[in-house]
Amino acid sequence: MTQLDPRRLIPRTDQLMALPQLQVARNRLGDNIVRSLVRDVQDRVRRGDLAPDQVQDVVVESVTSRTTTSLTPVLNATGVVVHTNLGRAPLSPSAVEALVAASAYVDVELDLATGARSKRGTSTRQALLDACPAAEEALVVNNGAAALVLATTALAAGKEVVVSRGELIEIGAGFRLPDLIASTGARLREVGTTNRTHLQDYADAIGPQTGCVLKVHQSNFRVEGFTAAVSLAELREVTTANQIPLISDLGSGLLAPDPVLPDEPDAATSLSQGADVVTASGDKLLGGPQAGVVLGRADVVTRLARHPLARAVRADKLTLAALEATVRSGTSPVAQALHADPAALRARAQRLADAVGASVIAHDGRVGGGGAPGVPLPGWAVRLPEKVAAALRTGVPAVLPRVHDGACLLDLRCIPESDDDRLLAAVRAALGADH
DSSP, X not given: OOOOOGGGXXXXXXXXXXXXXXXXXXXXXXXXXXXHHHHHHHHHHHTTSSOGGGHHHHHHHHHHHOOSSSOOOEEEOSSBSSBGGGTBSOXXXXXXXXXXXXXXXXXXXXXXXXXXEOOTTHHHHHHHHHHOTTOSEEEEESOHHHHHHHHHHHHHTTSEEEEEGGGOOBOGGGOBHHHHHHTTTOEEEEESOSSBOOHHHHHHHOSTTEEXXXXXOOTTOOOOSSOBOOOHHHHHHHHHXXXXXXXXXXXXXXXSOOTTSTTSOOHHHHHHTTOSEEEEESSSTTOSXXXXXXXXXXXXXXXXXXXXXXXXXXXXXXXXXXXXHHHHHOOOHHHHHHTOOHHHHHHHHHHHHHHHTOEEEEEEEBOBTTBSTTOOEEEEEEEEEGXXXXXHHTSSSEEEOEEETTEEEEEGGGSOGGGHHHHHHHHHHHHHHHO
16 A cells, blocks of 8 residues: 655645734734745655644744844843944833834924924934033934034035044944045045144144044044143134134043043033034944934034935934933933942852852953943953853853853843843753753
């Protein structure tokens, strides 16, 4: 008697697609992805890896567990607070709530009382002004580099941007400040040397072709030793006398001084010291979504907002909503990680270490993301064998440790305490996979 080919027992695609769970998944994931998942399971039967009577259950599990994005949530155990490879700042619950609200139709450019068109992002700009009273006006664009490009384009296209040679930095992914400015149609006028620039250097360079003077925070490196730099207050005297705008590019995005980072420049101080406009990122120390923030004198910021390039780099409704919520809440996961209590971090690390038979060592975290270079954040880390790192990165949940000096280190600074149980489960699974 001829034995029936088990492949003939594979449920048909139309039968599987008609399952209630798959109907829900089609609305969530899209028809093409669901069909692809179904075919993958059917192919497993054809290869002999799965029995035909298992198909329905496996298909349902496959589509219900599939996420709507290929991005994988990660527990950041590196101790680096603003981790560029992990998307920089994690959003606060209030910012996430604002994102969800803004995902529908919202009055981003509409006055509901009159029914007329309104100015874009008014409430977000007001939140920034409330948080930084030294600013007369605010503008939000899509990232920090765009804020600087817009400023130099609006103020110095076809003219010169005077900047110290020691501040011509390279930012992430190989992008260099000189190249960004050159793309605006402005010409760089470099003054001083790599390690020493004086006020007279700026004064000698300013002339009829000067569009603006730019001071850039050295946010991702330090120059120490025989050095000299010119303060904003000193530059202000020269720029005011010549009626030249003074731009301060902060990069890291502090709105006000932070005692944990005493040498990190902030918008309020920079404006009070004489900057006409400051530019910064929203997704670094500010702790919000990716955005470029412009704060300063009303006439200068308005000049930027009216430039045609402002349309090309404007922020969308999701960014505006999340940024407003971040600023108004006054706190963020970034701020909480920066100000984490070392004693509490040690207690959490010790509980994890005791549960898996590991040790705890002193470990300094870092700000990261182009902010406060070289500033240590004292803390603690759980020390595991180096070979466990790969299993942690590819586990569920994914955990990114720091691999250093032949060990896998888990710093809990950037992991919410509510995730400690998930982290413990991930570590146990990784240790088990190693044996």
